[in-house]
Amino acid sequence: MxxxxxxxxxxxxxxxxxxxxxxxxxxxxxxxxxxxxxxxxxxxxxxxxxxxxxxxxxxxxxxxxxxxxxxxxxxxxxxxxxxxxxxxxxxxxxxxxxxxxxxxxxxxxxxxxxxxxxxxxxxxxxxxxxxxxxxxxxxxxxxxxxxLNYEPIAFELLPEKFTLTQLQSLYEAVLSKQLDKRNFRKKMLSYGFLKELAEKQKGVSYRAAKLYKFDRRKYAKIFQNEIAS
Amino acid sequence: MxxxxxxxxxxxxxxxxxxxxxxxxxxxxxxxxxxxxxxxxxxxxxxxxxxxxxxxxxxxxxxxxxxxxxxxxxxxxxxxxxxxxxxxxxxxxxxxxxxxxxxxxxxxxxxxxxxxxxxxxxxxxxxxxxxxxxxxxxxxxxxxxxxLNYEPIAFELLPEKFTLTQLQSLYEAVLSKQLDKRNFRKKMLSYGFLKELAEKQKGVSYRAAKLYKFDRRKYAKIFQNEIAS
DNA sequence: ACAAAAGTGTTAGGTGTACACCCATGT
DNA sequence: ACATGGGTGTACACCTAACACTTTTGT
Incomplete structure (x- = not known):
C-alpha cells in the first residue's frame, strides 16, 4: 500500500x-x-x-x-x-x-x-x-x-494478611471520612470473600486482632454475574 | 531550551x-x-x-x-x-x-x-x-x-419531552432486560428530577400518556454532593 | 491495675422487588 | 365494543445507619 x-x-x-x-x-x-x-x-x-x-x-x-x-x-x-x-x-x-x-x-x-x-x-x-x-x-x-466502593482494590494496598481495623483505616484514609466499626465489619464479612486465618497479629501491646486475607477466588464466584459482560 | x-x-x-x-x-x-x-x-x-x-x-x-x-x-x-x-x-x-x-x-x-x-x-x-x-x-x-445506572445519560437519547414508557423502553433496550413498570415509574419519579408537563402525547390511537422532561437543574441540586469532588 | 484496641447486637427506617388489575382513549 | 397501552398499591425481604459496652492482652 x-x-x-x-x-x-x-x-x-x-x-x-x-x-x-x-x-x-x-x-x-x-x-x-x-x-x-x-x-x-x-x-x-x-x-x-x-x-x-x-x-x-x-x-x-x-x-x-x-x-x-x-x-x-x-x-x-x-x-x-x-x-x-x-x-x-x-x-x-x-x-x-x-x-x-x-x-x-x-x-x-x-x-x-x-x-x-x-x-x-x-x-x-x-x-x-x-x-x-x-x-x-x-x-x-x-x-x-x-x-473503592465497587471493586476490591483495597486489598491491593494491604499486606496479604491484615486485620479488619487496618482495612477500615484504609477505607477511612481513602474516603476521608470516619466509618462505624460495627457496621463496617458486619458488611465486609457479609460479602463472604474474606477468609479468617487461624493466625493473629503479633508484637502489639494490646489484644491481638484476628488476621484475614482476601479470597480472590470466592470474590470471583460471588461477583461473576456482574463481571460477565 | x-x-x-x-x-x-x-x-x-x-x-x-x-x-x-x-x-x-x-x-x-x-x-x-x-x-x-x-x-x-x-x-x-x-x-x-x-x-x-x-x-x-x-x-x-x-x-x-x-x-x-x-x-x-x-x-x-x-x-x-x-x-x-x-x-x-x-x-x-x-x-x-x-x-x-x-x-x-x-x-x-x-x-x-x-x-x-x-x-x-x-x-x-x-x-x-x-x-x-x-x-x-x-x-x-x-x-x-x-x-446508565448512575448518570442521567438516558435523557440525552430521548426527545426533550418523553413518556415514562419511552424512558423505560430505552432502559430495557440498553440493558437488554425487562423491567417492572410500576417499580420503574416509582423509582424514576422518586428521584424528583423529572418534571411533569401539562401536555400529553398526541396522535396515538390509545390513551395518551403524560409527557415529562428531565430537569437538569433539579438533578444538579439533588446530586451536588456526589458531583463535588 | 491500667491502657489500648478487639470484638460484638439490636432497632428503626428506608429501599428494592414481586406481583395484577382497572382506566382512558381512538377506532 | 374492543384493542391498546396508561396508570396505580401493597407486602415482604433486605440493607443501612445509629448507637456503647465488655473482653483480651501486654506492660
Missing amino acids: EIHLPHLDSVFSTDCVIFGFEAGELKVLLIERNEEPFKDWYALPGNIVGPDESVDAAAQRILYELTGLHDLPMRQFHTFGEVNRHPQGRVVTIAYFALIRIGGQKDLMPITQYARKAFWHPVNDLPTLAFDHTEIFKRAFKKIRAK | EIHLPHLDSVFSTDCVIFGFEAGELKVLLIERNEEPFKDWYALPGNIVGPDESVDAAAQRILYELTGLHDLPMRQFHTFGEVNRHPQGRVVTIAYFALIRIGGQKDLMPITQYARKAFWHPVNDLPTLAFDHTEIFKRAFKKIRAK
Missing part, C-alpha cells in the same frame, strides 16, 4: 499514578527528575512511548526504569491531550494507575538517569508537580475513591 | 462512538469509508488529530467532517495503544462516546470525501468494522450500560 501517514512531530507518553498505603496514610509514588524540562522537580513516573511497544507495555517499562518496580497491574484511566501540556512540543499522555503494598517492594531504585530518586509521598499536602501532573494525580485519586 | 523531543513517526487519532435511540432500538453512528485503508468498509467516525488542536477539539472537528454533527458533548472513555492496530503505521487512538437524539439532527451529511455516507445502525447485529473498531464499539457499549 503506497499511502503514508502524515508526518506529525508528535509523540505519546505514559504517566503512572502509583498508590500505596503506609502508616495509616495513602501515598503516591513520585520521582525527582534529573533531566530537563522540569529538572529537579517532583513528578509522576512517566516518559515517552517507543515506536515498537504497545502503550500498556510502555507504561510497565517506564515505571520500571524510573522506580525499579515491575509487573504491576496498571490500569489506564485517562488520556490528556491538550496542545501545550508539554513545553517542548506536542505530547499526548496516557495515564495509568496502580495500587501496591508498600512493604513488599521497598527497594525503590531508578534504573536510568532520568530520575534521581523515587519515593512515597502522602497524597494530602502534595507539592506542585511537573507538567500537568497535579491534574493527572487528582483525576486518578478521584477514580480510586470511586472504585 | 535546546532539547528536542525524539522524532517518532507516530500519530494519534480519535474515534467516536455515537449512540442514538430510534424505534425502540439503540443505534450507533457509522460511516462508509471512501479512502484506503479499509476503503468501502463500515467504520466508526474517526481520523488523525492535527498538530495544533487538542484531542478533545479534534474529536469534535472530525465528527463534524465525517457526519455533519457538531457540538456534541463527547466524553473520552479509552485509548487504544496496540502497535499494529493500524495497517499503515503506529496510530494510537483516543476513543470518545456521545449520546444524542436522532430526531433532532437527522441531516447526516459528510463534509469531506473521507466518508461516502454516515448512517445509523442498530447495535445488535453490527457488521464487522474497519480497524479494531468492533472492539472500540464494544467497550463503549459496555461503558454506557454501566453509566
Whole structure:
C-alpha cells in the first residue's frame, strides 16, 4: 500500500499514578527528575512511548526504569491531550494507575538517569508537580475513591494478611471520612470473600486482632454475574 | 531550551462512538469509508488529530467532517495503544462516546470525501468494522450500560419531552432486560428530577400518556454532593 | 491495675422487588 | 365494543445507619 501517514512531530507518553498505603496514610509514588524540562522537580513516573511497544507495555517499562518496580497491574484511566501540556512540543499522555503494598517492594531504585530518586509521598499536602501532573494525580485519586466502593482494590494496598481495623483505616484514609466499626465489619464479612486465618497479629501491646486475607477466588464466584459482560 | 523531543513517526487519532435511540432500538453512528485503508468498509467516525488542536477539539472537528454533527458533548472513555492496530503505521487512538437524539439532527451529511455516507445502525447485529473498531464499539457499549445506572445519560437519547414508557423502553433496550413498570415509574419519579408537563402525547390511537422532561437543574441540586469532588 | 484496641447486637427506617388489575382513549 | 397501552398499591425481604459496652492482652 503506497499511502503514508502524515508526518506529525508528535509523540505519546505514559504517566503512572502509583498508590500505596503506609502508616495509616495513602501515598503516591513520585520521582525527582534529573533531566530537563522540569529538572529537579517532583513528578509522576512517566516518559515517552517507543515506536515498537504497545502503550500498556510502555507504561510497565517506564515505571520500571524510573522506580525499579515491575509487573504491576496498571490500569489506564485517562488520556490528556491538550496542545501545550508539554513545553517542548506536542505530547499526548496516557495515564495509568496502580495500587501496591508498600512493604513488599521497598527497594525503590531508578534504573536510568532520568530520575534521581523515587519515593512515597502522602497524597494530602502534595507539592506542585511537573507538567500537568497535579491534574493527572487528582483525576486518578478521584477514580480510586470511586472504585473503592465497587471493586476490591483495597486489598491491593494491604499486606496479604491484615486485620479488619487496618482495612477500615484504609477505607477511612481513602474516603476521608470516619466509618462505624460495627457496621463496617458486619458488611465486609457479609460479602463472604474474606477468609479468617487461624493466625493473629503479633508484637502489639494490646489484644491481638484476628488476621484475614482476601479470597480472590470466592470474590470471583460471588461477583461473576456482574463481571460477565 | 535546546532539547528536542525524539522524532517518532507516530500519530494519534480519535474515534467516536455515537449512540442514538430510534424505534425502540439503540443505534450507533457509522460511516462508509471512501479512502484506503479499509476503503468501502463500515467504520466508526474517526481520523488523525492535527498538530495544533487538542484531542478533545479534534474529536469534535472530525465528527463534524465525517457526519455533519457538531457540538456534541463527547466524553473520552479509552485509548487504544496496540502497535499494529493500524495497517499503515503506529496510530494510537483516543476513543470518545456521545449520546444524542436522532430526531433532532437527522441531516447526516459528510463534509469531506473521507466518508461516502454516515448512517445509523442498530447495535445488535453490527457488521464487522474497519480497524479494531468492533472492539472500540464494544467497550463503549459496555461503558454506557454501566453509566446508565448512575448518570442521567438516558435523557440525552430521548426527545426533550418523553413518556415514562419511552424512558423505560430505552432502559430495557440498553440493558437488554425487562423491567417492572410500576417499580420503574416509582423509582424514576422518586428521584424528583423529572418534571411533569401539562401536555400529553398526541396522535396515538390509545390513551395518551403524560409527557415529562428531565430537569437538569433539579438533578444538579439533588446530586451536588456526589458531583463535588 | 491500667491502657489500648478487639470484638460484638439490636432497632428503626428506608429501599428494592414481586406481583395484577382497572382506566382512558381512538377506532 | 374492543384493542391498546396508561396508570396505580401493597407486602415482604433486605440493607443501612445509629448507637456503647465488655473482653483480651501486654506492660
